[in-house]
Amino acid sequence: MDIVCKLAGKFSYILDFIARWFVVALMVLVVGNVITRLFGSPIQGTIEWAEFLTAMAVGLSLAYCGAQGGHIALEFFVEKLNIKVQGIFQSVIDLFSLAFLSLSSWRIILYANDLKLSGQVSLTTQTPYYLFIYVIAFGFLAYGLVVLGSLIDNLRKGVQR
Amino acid sequence: MSPTMTGFVGLFAFLVLLALRMPIAISMGIVGLAGFSYLVSPDAAYRMLASEIYTSFASYSLSVIPMFTLMGYLAYQSGIGTRLFTFAYKAVGHFNGGLAMASQVACAIFGAVCGSSTATTATIGSIALPEMKKYNYDDSLATASVAAGGALGILIPPSTIFVIYGVSTEQSIARLFVAGIVPGILLMISYMLAIYVMTKRNPALCPRVESRASAQEVFHALRDGLIETIAVFIISIGGLFMGFFTPTEAGAVGAAGVLVVTIIGRTMTWGKFNKALADTTKTTAMILFMVAGAIIFTRFLGISRIPSEIAEWVGDLALPRFFIMLIVLLIYLILGCLIEMIPLILLTIPIFYPIMVDGLGYDPIWFGVIICMIVAIGVITPPVGINVYVVKGVAKDVPLQTVFRGVWSFLIAGILCTVLLIAFPQIVTFLPNLLD
Numbered sequence: 362m363d364i365v366c367k368l369a370g371k372f373s374y375i376l377d378f379i380a381r382w383f384v385v386a387l388m389v390l391v392v393g394n395v396i397t398r399l400f401g402s403p404i405q406g407t408i409e410w411a412e413f414l415t416a417m418a419v420g421l422s423l424a425y426c427g428a429q430g431g432h433i434a435l436e437f438f439v440e441k442l443n444i445k446v447q448g449i450f451q452s453v454i455d456l457f458s459l460a461f462l463s464l465s466s467w468r469i470i471l472y473a474n475d476l477k478l479s480g481q482v483s484l485t486t487q488t489p490y491y492l493f494i495y496v497i498a499f500g501f502l503a504y505g506l507v508v509l510g511s512l513i514d515n516l517r518k519g520v521q522r
Numbered sequence: 523m524s525p526t527m528t529g530f531v532g533l534f535a536f537l538v539l540l541a542l543r544m545p546i547a548i549s550m551g552i553v554g555l556a557g558f559s560y561l562v563s564p565d566a567a568y569r570m571l572a573s574e575i576y577t578s579f580a581s582y583s584l585s586v587i588p589m590f591t592l593m594g595y596l597a598y599q600s601g602i603g604t605r606l607f608t609f610a611y612k613a614v615g616h617f618n619g620g621l622a623m624a625s626q627v628a629c630a631i632f633g634a635v636c637g638s639s640t641a642t643t644a645t646i647g648s649i650a651l652p653e654m655k656k657y658n659y660d661d662s663l664a665t666a667s668v669a670a671g672g673a674l675g676i677l678i679p680p681s682t683i684f685v686i687y688g689v690s691t692e693q694s695i696a697r698l699f700v701a702g703i704v705p706g707i708l709l710m711i712s713y714m715l716a717i718y719v720m721t722k723r724n725p726a727l728c729p730r731v732e733s734r735a736s737a738q739e740v741f742h743a744l745r746d747g748l749i750e751t752i753a754v755f756i757i758s759i760g761g762l763f764m765g766f767f768t769p770t771e772a773g774a775v776g777a778a779g780v781l782v783v784t785i786i787g788r789t790m791t792w793g794k795f796n797k798a799l800a801d802t803t804k805t806t807a808m809i810l811f812m813v814a815g816a817i818i819f820t821r822f823l824g825i826s827r828i829p830s831e832i833a834e835w836v837g838d839l840a841l842p843r844f845f846i847m848l849i850v851l852l853i854y855l856i857l858g859c860l861i862e863m864i865p866l867i868l869l870t871i872p873i874f875y876p877i878m879v880d881g882l883g884y885d886p887i888w889f890g891v892i893i894c895m896i897v898a899i900g901v902i903t904p905p906v907g908i909n910v911y912v913v914k915g916v917a918k919d920v921p922l923q924t925v926f927r928g929v930w931s932f933l934i935a936g937i938l939c940t941v942l943l944i945a946f947p948q949i950v951t952f953l954p955n956l957l958d
Contacts, residue, residue, distance in 0.1 A: 391774035416580035472572035
């Protein structure tokens, strides 16, 4: 297996591991808010932080989901073709996906920069939005790395054939 | 090129990318971005891309998905399925095809805790199929009954599909959840009737019939580790129906409750907890990335005016509204055979919802339930019937065509059940109306 593929696999696993704890944090925060609300003092900014935690959990787990083949694709057309043609199609698709993910990552960073410059913060806890948007951009970049690994792997196998 | 023509070119390009096995979320994102750039401007498209991705990921309404998913995977990892199946078998095992019927009851209850049709199918399938094999049940009946039963969770709350429909159409998730209860139970009974008729007509399908368990035995089976989990479900979903919890809070309370119950019952280990978390992040990333892709794609479709053109065209047709509804449902049934349920809902709602609800005046909650019913039928229809492939993964020695051969009776039962809900919409709407 190619070094990029291995690296992307390990890197995406680490990000996913962090994302899992954001899910736990989300559960604890929301349940904590329900309990404290019973006593008349809910946790301020729960909704804002639930949004931030969800955004970070999703952003950081995108790449590992991709590495595990978790993003749904329709199989029934391509799987009827021979292996060589499948490999060519997969390389083309990986190339397109890589371009989209890199472009998205770049544009999300620019969007975060804009929000940073304009000083936009959340209403209740005054938390800057851009921090979480950078995390999402990073997740897209990591997913791009996973796709790059798959592309190199495919091309190498194609040359060997 | 006119905006509408651009929209159709975009749709064609999207189908080509899908056929080439590109992940659906990325296909929708690429076509949506390119189309929006062409019709508006590249700068506006880039801005829309970044902001829509962030708002989809950081949505409080959608944070319900990781919570209910976690609740389901924790229940799945804790082995609740075995106890559920034992209880269901004690309750209905004495009927003809008792094991197959028990798998329907177990699927319905597990689906209520879990919310994922594939996880329900895999869990109950791995428990029920070896049992049915042991008692010489016909492979076709055994596998098809589990595949069909696994889809009951699509209708019985908490259902991920209802969450996605509710967020896409700005309908109350609590009302959708409560509206799904009666149709879900009705579908379960229809499937049990289908099993009864099949086994009555051909007793060779299930050679063994058990003697009836006493009420005490049924109660003991319920008591042995199930009552706590059912109580967690009732607190979580009950709190949502009573307006005490938001959907996200209901999911979080449910997940925390299942975690506490399974830790106290010593059925949760660190490894299982970590696996449940890993499955949760994977499922959540898959769904929310697809939601972001669908929103980008929908923004492009909206600017291309395709949905409004179709709505106008349908409005101009001199056809009764009932006939138009049947055509729409037929389209869903056909698409449901080809596309998985979540992308199907995300892709079609922006087109058909305005026609059915705004144009023809159908109740949005009723329409959501009917769509879920069609989707529940779609997950067992060839060639993409996802539940059939999940069952095949559990029963590796059973050929795929054997499973598909058995699903016909369940398909007929499902379609009859849908017809009933169309003929008597009150079956769907009376419970949510009580919430008002």
